[in-house]
Amino acid sequence: xxxxxxxxxxxxxxxxxxxxxxxxxxxxxxxxxxxxxxxxxxxxxxxxxxxxxxxxxxxxxxxxxxxxxxxxxxxxxxxxxxxxxxxxxxxxxxxxxxxxxxxxxxxxxxxxxxxxxxxxxxxxxxxxxxxxxxxxxxxxxxxxxxxxxxxxxxxxxxxxxxxxxxxxxxxxxxxxxxxxxxxxxxxxxxxxxxxxxxxxxxxxxxxxxxxxxxxxxxxxxxxxxxxxxxxxxxxxxxxxxxxxxxxxxxxxxxxxxxxxxxxxxxxxxxxxxxxxxxxxxxxxxxxxxxxxxxxxxxxxxxxxxxxxxxxxxxxxxxxxxxxxxxxxxxxxxxxxxxxxxxxxxxxxxxxxxxxxxxxxxxxxxxxxxxxxxx
Numbered sequence: 001x002x003x004x005x006x007x008x009x010x011x012x013x014x015x016x017x018x019x020x021x022x023x024x025x026x027x028x029x030x031x032x033x034x035x036x037x038x039x040x041x042x043x044x045x046x047x048x049x050x051x052x053x054x055x056x057x058x059x060x061x062x063x064x065x066x067x068x069x070x071x072x073x074x075x076x077x078x079x080x081x082x083x084x085x086x087x088x089x090x091x092x093x094x095x096x097x098x099x100x101x102x103x104x105x106x107x108x109x110x111x112x113x114x115x116x117x118x119x120x121x122x123x124x125x126x127x128x129x130x131x132x133x134x135x136x137x138x139x140x141x142x143x144x145x146x147x148x149x150x151x152x153x154x155x156x157x158x159x160x161x162x163x164x165x166x167x168x169x170x171x172x173x174x175x176x177x178x179x180x181x182x183x184x185x186x187x188x189x190x191x192x193x194x195x196x197x198x199x200x201x202x203x204x205x206x207x208x209x210x211x212x213x214x215x216x217x218x219x220x221x222x223x224x225x226x227x228x229x230x231x232x233x234x235x236x237x238x239x240x241x242x243x244x245x246x247x248x249x250x251x252x253x254x255x256x257x258x259x260x261x262x263x264x265x266x267x268x269x270x271x272x273x274x275x276x277x278x279x280x281x282x283x284x285x286x287x288x289x290x291x292x293x294x295x296x297x298x299x300x301x302x303x304x305x306x307x308x309x310x311x312x313x314x315x316x317x318x319x320x321x322x323x324x325x326x327x328x329x330x331x332x333x334x335x336x337x338x339x340x341x342x343x344x345x346x347x348x349x350x351x352x353x354x355x356x357x358x359x360x361x362x363x364x365x366x367x368x369x370x371x372x373x374x
Contacts, residue, residue: 005361007287007313008187009354015246019239033235039197039242043182043190046245047160047174049199051206054233055213058161058183061196062094064231065179068208069129069155070098080126081157084114084133085321086341091131091159092321096330103127104322106338111275112289112317112348113140115340119148129155134163134173136350137259137286138275142168142176157181161196162286164189165248169280174199179209184241189251189286192240195233252284254355258362259285262351265366269373270296271347287350289317291343296373300349303372307351310368317348 023029040052055061069075077099083091085104092102103122108115113135130149132140149156158177160166166173174180177199182188184195198209211217216228244251263276272291276283292298300316307314320341327333351365 004311005313005352005357005365006354007315007350007352009356010186010191011251011355012240013243013247015243016240019243020236023236023239028235031232031234033238035235035238035242036233039238039245042242042245043197044199046248047172047180047199049175049180050201051199051203053198053206053209053213054238055196055198055231056233057194057231058159058181058185058196059090059094060213060229060231061181061183061198062090062157062159063097063229064209064212065157065181065198065200066091066094066100067098067212067228068205069157069179070100071212072205072208073128073155075100075128078126079128080124081129081131082119082122082127082154083131083321084135085338086112086114086135086318086344087133087159087321088161088318089321089324090161091133091157092324092327096332100128101126101332102321102327104320104333104338107135107340107344108141109340109344110272111138111140111278112136112344113138114145116141116144116148119145120152123148123152123154127152127154129157129178131157131159132177133159133161134166136162136274136289137166137255137283138278139163139166139168139173139281141278141280143280146176155179161185161188163284165252166284167281178202179205184237184244187286189255189284190241190244190248192237192244195237195241251355255285255353256282258353258355258357259283259288261359261362262288262366265362266290266369269370271373285353287315288353289348289350290369291317291348294343294347298372300345300347304349306372307368312352312365312368314349314351317345317350319345 044052086107161183163173
């Protein structure tokens with residue numbers, strides 16, 4: 001049996017060590033320090049936004065972004081926010097924590113991003129914003145989303161947690177939102193283990209974000225007018241993320257190389273693979289996904305179990321938000337089906353995409369995936 005093949009392994013260089021040693025030698029390891037400032041400046045510039053605010057993780061980024069927007073724009077409690085159903089729970093959870101109602105839209109079957117043709121039917125007088133989530137390496141189709149937002153006077157919250165360095169028609173993901181959020185979790189193109197960042201070009205919104213991420217401290221420091229969070233990032237994390245950002249073009253090039261190899265090796269299996277490119281973007285392969293054809297008598301759970309028996313780690317797709325037990329318990333669902341989201345969860349999984357994978361390992365993985373269908 002082969003050695004265990006994880007779904008992802010981070011890659012570090014001497015630059016991460018250099019920056020970390022600098023933090024340790026200078027004593028700047030907390031939530032202040034030059035790497036926090038450098039990451040906020042460099043990452044916002046990279047994404048064509050004016051300001052950045054580092055936070056402890058990607059979910060925290062959504063918490064403070066949505067809370068700041070609700071405060072600044074005077075959204076009433078239980079205003080509605082449109083969110084893709086095929087998504088991790090973070091955005092919906094942030095809405096609920098901030099006394100807003102998530103409204104879920106089904107996925108588009110090819111890219112697995114939000115189906116832009118189904119957004120407007122969910123808009124009501126209570127709707128205040130659209131959360132755009134760029135899924136699995138391909139951006140959402142932003143042109144119609146921007147048009148819908150303008151038409152209905154809605155804000156755009158751009159969740160780019162999976163889209164570091166990705167572009168839509170040549171414009172960086174993270175540059176479309178009134179506010180944009182990123183995660184620096186272990187498997188992201190820029191990682192520091194945990195951590196995240198919020199981007200905006202609105203200084204007033206930035207001030208609100210910084211206020212809520214820092215326990216709502218004021219000039220009279222221990223007198224609080226609101227409740228916030230301690231969502232600060234450490235200078236140690238920022239140091240690693242800064243080094244990772246410097247290497248992002250190489251990271252994307254390598255991931256695209258791996259994606260291209262998988263496309264060629266797996267083109268004949270009875271399944272839909274991650275889309276390599278659309279008319280607005282080339283996939284940057286945060287992950288490589290597989291959705292088994294409906295007529296094949298095996299589901300994702302079975303495939304994952306079989307691959308694990310071969311010492312290959314794979315991961316399931318997101319469980320749709322409109323079926324989440326916690327949201328049923330809260331009584332916020334409309335009991336309508338979102339069939340695409342349900343199918344890609346039932347039949348979808350993703351396979352190893354670590355940058356240390358060799359051609360021999362890729363061939364082994366391909367062989368075992370082909371065996372699933374025999």
